Structures are given as structure tokens and as C-alpha cells.
Amino acid sequence: MTMGTLPDWIAAAAALGALFAAIGAGRQAKRLFDIERGRDHAVEERRSRSQAESVAAWVAAQITDPKPISYGVVVRNASEDVVYDIDVKVSDKFDRDVSNLHLQILPPGSFYVAQAGKDWAFAAEVQSFSEEIRPVTKSAKIGILNLEFRDAAGSKWRRVNSGLLEPADGATQQ
Template sequence: MIELLSVLLALLALAVAVWAVAQTRRLQGTAPRRPAHSGSTRRDAGHAESSAPQTAAARRRQADDVTAWVSSELHDAGSSAPVIEVQNRSGAPIYDLVVVSTGLFSPGPRRTSGRDSRLRLHIFPPGHLVYGLHPERIWDTERRPDECQRLRPMTTSTDQKVTAFEFTDASGTRWRRDENGVLEEVAPGPQ
């Protein structure tokens, strides 16, 4: 009986592995790609190059699933603090993320005055993370939304908002979204 159960579990594990490989191939087949002759460096070497030209919609697919906004973290004591929430629902990491915001301030004395307060991340995996200001460093270590007390998006504030963010998608394309939500492909450059 135990041997039969072991065989069934092994077959189930094999079926799950085959399904996972099929899903990975399906996702790689729909991921945006950059032609090999473009000269850009590839972030995900596992993607095979496609000889067919990409449509604009295919190139934007990953970029459309990346968002950033300012929220207020409400504390039990009645105080609140502004935070930046970043969400990547694309299923692939993004790189060199820069979030520019206005009106964020730290409740205590800042030892970082005069420094660039942009949120800069080298790699951002799929998921949803929250970044708050820190009195000594510019940004706290990222937290998941469920690790925060209560988050409320700041939808009516004209002073506290994300004014722009840029990132590079998994195929090496650089994207920028402005404060009005307009997404455009941009030439890579210094940040």
C-alpha cells in the first residue's frame, strides 16, 4: 500500500513538473522580446529570440502591469505616514526602477537632507511592496502590504503623488509612466 502511494505521489509530482514547464514555455512565448540586432543587453538569457517583428501591444504587455502610487499608512495611534507602493503583476522581474514623487516627508529630523530622495531599486520581482521614509536613510526596507498597519491610497492629493517612474522590462526595453498615467518607451540613459 505504501509503495502504491509512493508511485502515485511520484506520478503527481511528474505531472506538476510537466505542467510547470509548459506554463513557463507559454509565458516565455508571450513575453516581450527585443530583436537580437538591437545591441541591448538581455536581462533574461532564457528567452529565445523571435524572428518576427513585435507588435506595439506585445512590447507593452509587461510594462502595462507595473504601477506605483503614494499611500498613507494609518497607525493605531491616529498618526499616518506617506509611503510608496509598487506593484509588478507581470510575472517577470523589472530592473533599474526609479520612482519620483513629491510631497513625501519624514516625521523626524532627516540626516539625508540634500540627497536625491528618489526610490531606486536595481531589481523588483513580481509582487507588491511598500517603501516608507526613514529618518536616517532615505527609504525603509521594503515591506509587504500585509506587514503594514493600514494602507489608504492617496487619490485626491495634488501634493503627495508619484510624478513619474521608469524601469527596464525583462527584454531590456526602458519604459516611463508620467503622473497622468501615460506609458511610453524611452531610450536608455543615465539616471
């Protein structure tokens, strides 16, 4: 049995070197693929949250002359797309059982919805009022407890009274 010629050994060493180079290149390609996949996931998550981050609600007072002041909620959609199934849970200064404000659809813009006893009036653009609509910022009793809605992509979101935005009902963002 012969050990082969020198050219055979050189060819075998070159083939072995090419194999190791291919393995190294494959590992590097996988690392780069994982990095790009992570970037794509982060971009998709930011895109998914971008509309949700543009939706907010706060309690406001409609300043009329003479008094009384009427309270309500300003619901703002600063995105370019409509949001759906908006539910706002509000606490009032008298600790009354106030029904949730529910809107089927919220186009872009800022809308004031006056509280009418335990119910709510129709939403109207804030700019359409001649009276001042002032945010209630110093009351511990009056505030938004919870805001839930569905974005244009179908993802459900919740903004709690601390302002934290999270997917609603454990739903994953699309």
C-alpha cells in the same frame, strides 16, 4: 518572313497570359505579406508593452494607531516577470526635496516602501503589514511624478504622473 502558325500564336498568347497572371499573383502575395508583417509587428508591440503595462506606483499612507500617519510608495508589478532599475520620483505634501526611490529589482507583487525623512525604508510586501496601507487619492501635492524601469526584455519604460506609459529616453521597444 512568316508570321507564324496559329498554334504559335496561341502558345504566345498563353505565355503572355501566364506572365500577367504571375505578376498579379506576385502583387497579391506582397500585399498579403505586408498585412501579415503588420500584424506580427502589432503582436510584438503588444507583447513588448504587456509587462510594462503591469507596473505601476502610487503614494500611500500607512495608517497607524495612534497617529502619526506615515507616507510611502506602493510599487506594484502585476506581471509574472521581474523588472529592474526602478526609479520613482515623488512629491510630498511639504514640498521637501525627497530623494528618488530606487530599487534594483522588483519581483511580482505589491510592495510598500515607507518614506524615512529624505530617504526610504526597505520594501516589504503590502500583505505583510498589520496596519492599513491606504492609497493617497485626493491630494494635489502628494503624488508620483515619474516612474522609470527596465522590463525583463531590457526595454526601458517611463510612466508619467498622468499615467501615460512610454518608452524611456527614446528607446525603442525590443
